[in-house]
Amino acid sequence: TAESYDYDIVVIGAGPGGYETAIKAAQVGKKTCIVEATYFGGTCLNVGCIPTKVMIHTADLVSEIKESPAYAVTGIDASAVTVDMKKLQQRKKTVVNTLTGGVQALLRANGVTIENGKGSFVDNHTVTVGNKQITAENIIIATGSSVFMPPFIALEGENNILTSNEALDMDELPGTIAVIGGGVIGIEFAYLLSKLGPKVVVLELMDHILPMVDPEISGLAQKQMEKDGVEFNLGAKVKSVKDNHVYYELNGEELDVAADAILMAVGRIPNTEGLNAEGIGIEFNKRAIAVNEVMQTNISNIYAIGDVNGKVMLAHTASHEGMVAVAHICGDHADMNYDQIPSCIYINPEISSIGLTEAKAKEQYDNVKVGRFPMMANGKSLIEGTTNGMMKVILEGETGEILGVHIYASHATDMIGEVSVAMSSELTADEMIHAIHPHPTVNEALGETFMSAWLGKAINS
């Protein structure tokens, strides 16, 4: 019976998946314990979302002062603008410490018991933490992921290779940096570093960057970054790194690029080492823990949420999956709709995207309507000097169902939430057009983009 266990729910790992899940579980009346080995807030708060965005915010300020037309006309001497990396590191630490301290306080305030140490399974109801054993009716694995060092890239000689962890800690910047990988992490670092000083060269295997974003939008962003001095080598197959030279194959040619530092940004792998998940018979899908649509593993009282289940490695995915798992444990149901997860890329202007790209929509639907709106035609973008962007809306042509929205504009990351609400509430283009968007905002362009897609014309373009 449930009474014979120490807890109703034990959560292993206190990243954004684990800590939010533990709080939710406690709030719905479950006796809950959370086990954390290293740092509260996980990758996200300590070496991921938060510290990158602290540094990117500074890069945005520098870029705005140096490049924005709004500053140029006011006569500010932008040549005097430099960044003190030691002070930036200090600010990063302050923000991170404030948030991670807040996580522990929230857990305690909600009555969640905290166990510090590495959790390891003894059986499907028992976990050890150090030499302590704790038992629970249900266990939620939320152990996250770590940087992946690709075995197919041979390392020889003396190299200054960085992962995102070290790149976040630099208090001196290299002259040139090669970024291997053009996904979100690679592109955010390429943007950040290029604004702070170093010459950046990106090497990406695919023929476009940022695979989840419509290529029309990511192409515009790439063009802007190229204008700002970032070099892109797309279709580049990196084979080895030797004495700070990256050797790659491009269009059948063997090429190399020399760099003072090399950032490996080719992905992350689930954390299961020392967990003894295999030992108690939990099934894997490659290196990730396999789960069903309610986050249950093959052992029915054990769930896995967040990066460790290898589905979509984003903080808001991890926490939502946790809500789905807790609902299931409580005998309720919550949906996890993987077609409706927003993705955000923090460069300037920002990118956000949700749902299908135009090409994917056309593969899946016979009748697709697409609308575009140039940020050039939006007053707030003109005020802010970010007119190079664009919004793109992809609809099912008969019903006006929202299939995908892709935005390259300032405040893009804050605007995609509106589309997320609309998609999860099954709103259609008519309703998006009917809703009143405030003026002057970048957001009002979204209403216009829906007009362009659904009615064939917007008002202001």
Ligand code: FAD
């Ligand atoms: P994690 O955050 O990895 O947390 C897992 C926790 O479990 C860790 O604290 C770990 O110490 C602990 N743990 C592991 N094993 C054990 C064990 N056996 N016992 C006890 N504890 C254990 N996502 C976004 O949505 N937006 C962003 O802007 C963004 N930016 C990113 C930037 C970078 C540079 C990186 C690397 C990632 C970024 N991500 C971003 C991804 C995001 O950080 C992850 O998707 C998110 O942290 C996953 O949450 P999680 O709870 O599954 O795991």
